[in-house]
Amino acid sequence: MLKVSRFTIFLYLLPMLITLALVSIWPILYTLYLSFTNYTLFNSDHYSLIGLGNYQQLLLTPNSDLFFVLGLTVLYVAVCVALFLVIGMATALALNNPRIKGQAFWRTVLLVPWAAPSGITALIWKFLFNDDFGPINQIGRIFFGHQFAIPWLSAPWGTFAAVVITNVWLSYPFFTVVILGALQSIPQELNEAASVDGANAWKRFITVTLPLLRPAIAPAAILSAITTFQMFNTVFLINKGGPFVSADKPGFTEFVIIYMYNRILGANVANPHYALIAAFSILLFIILALATFLARTLSIPASKESVA
Known part of the structure; x- marks a missing residue:
């Protein structure tokens, strides 16, 4: 067996270490x-x-207003990640069911929201949520009368719900793919043994399936939380962080990255601090x-x- 010295291994790793230092460590230090x-x-x-x-x-x-903005962002992240998990879990369980026909087709359809550019998706949802002529309110008026109008883009709670729905639409396929892969790696014998012991479907899910999914769910939740915390373009394109009560107060969807842009960079574009x-x-x-x-x-x- 060929023996390789540690110095030789270090030489092989040196280009990667130099690249890592230039593109990651040096920018952080600077x-x-x-x-x-x-x-x-x-x-x-x-x-x-x-x-x-x-x-x-x-x-x-x-x-x-930094602490208020941080709290608002944490709330947004918590709501989004919880919905990612619930919807992703439900979709993965459905796609893992052998009784569902055309699974290859549905898995392809599932990837469409994830594969579409987030900026285009945000603009489409902004049109759908338009208070006056958006299709969502138009459909609501058909069923509930002409007075029906949800202030998606003008009320604080409406805008918050709009950006949450948009982000969930963009991100839940990631959770579905991760959970579906983990589901398919669970030995079928475990569920069969639990069924023989008298466990119903819910009991098997709680005692067998869910514990085995945790190692896959935890990294996905952390990654999604970080991505949602740093989200800018989707929320900004929908309402630029608004609605705003006053010029000196943060908007109800002005999360940390948008706050930094609006209050620090955007407020003084000619001479950014x-x-x-x-x-x-x-x-x-x-x-x-x-x-x-x-x-x-x-x-x-x-x-x-x-x-x-």
Whole structure:
């Protein structure tokens, strides 16, 4: 058997390590450095270090709405991920049922929302949700009269529901594919043994299927939560973070990334405050890293238990 030295292995890995350092580690370190400066577009040749000034402006300024926006974003993520899981689970269970005919066709149809460009999908849903001439309200008027009108894009709860529905439409196929793959890897003998012991379909799902799905569901939920937390284009195209009560208050769908764009970058396009944006990015990086670590820590015991 050919023996390869550790140094040779290191040489093979060196190009990948250099690439990783250039495209990942260096940008993070440079962003961290910029967050301690007053760097803007106009003072890029004579900026200076200001310590924690940008972080103080984001976190400690009396009129800062960052914590409200973070809470609103967490609520949005929680609602979306819960719906991803429920709808994805139901769809996967249906597609895994041998009595369903044309499974290849339905699996292809399932991928359409996931494969379509999110920007185009958002614009289509924006048209569907239009308060005046949107098809959803038009169909409602046929059944409930001309006075029927759901304020999808003008009321806080309506807009929140609209962006949740759009995101669920875009993202639930991912959960379906993950759960369907996990379902098909479960030995049929386990369900048969539980059935012999007298367990009904619901009991078999709770005691056999669901524990074996947890190792697949946990990473999918974490990845979807991070993606939803960082979502910008879909929500922005639907209502730009609105509706807005006033110009100095965040909108009811102005989640963290949209808040950063509207309040920091979009508010001063002529001279963007790159250092403040860098500080905002570092805060989001820390929040997402801590949330991911916590989610992984909580999911590991469940995964070990299901394997055992």
